[in-house]
Amino acid sequence: MTVRTPETTGWLSAATLVATVATAGSLWFSLGLGLTPCDLCWYQRILMYPLVAVLGVATIEARPAVFRTALPLVGLGLGLSAYHSYLQATQGQCTLGGPCATVQWQSLSLGLTIPNLSLVAFVLLAVLLVGMRLRVE
Template structure:
């Protein structure tokens, strides 16, 4: 494959990877609540509200090879990452959280030592990074 042809597929591959990240995060959150019966706190809901549409937005951008999706994806991923970072900080600091019936500081589940907000933060950071890099690669 020629270098020019390989370069033209890089944004699509990066956007596909971002779509996979958002899809895994969405499926994981649904499994935690529907499969394991864990009740999401209010901050978890905000993160879900920002992550779920990213599956569609990034999926369409990957199919259409549109690195310009950065203008649509960042308004979802950056606030989502900020909420996940704040949520992670709340759990470490053990500060009380008066949002909703389920405390945001309660650690209900861990995966590889990471709490659910930690996993959400990783997903938002990965998706953001992949989208930003895709927008800078020449197609």
């Protein structure tokens, strides 16, 4: 049986915030800075964007069972962003096409590239969802 508690809402709110910031950040890179996403970036966006709605609704309804829906998306995104970060670090570009060879944006304060930021977001989401699963259910 699923237990609805304020703790559930806290975990879900934090996960929703991470997904929202990651989505807004990716839109800022493409629309604000005019950077064209590569194929791997598009795939990561496809996995991140629905999490805003899925986790947002789960937060409002206090549904910890959402991890069954969200965790597969997060797991795929985590693997893809790790692979993307690896490619960028070792080859300096993506091999699946797109402009990664020309776009090497890096955060001045953190030293992270766009694939690294995606990896951080997916890791945070995985930690929050697994943590909620272990603590709440």
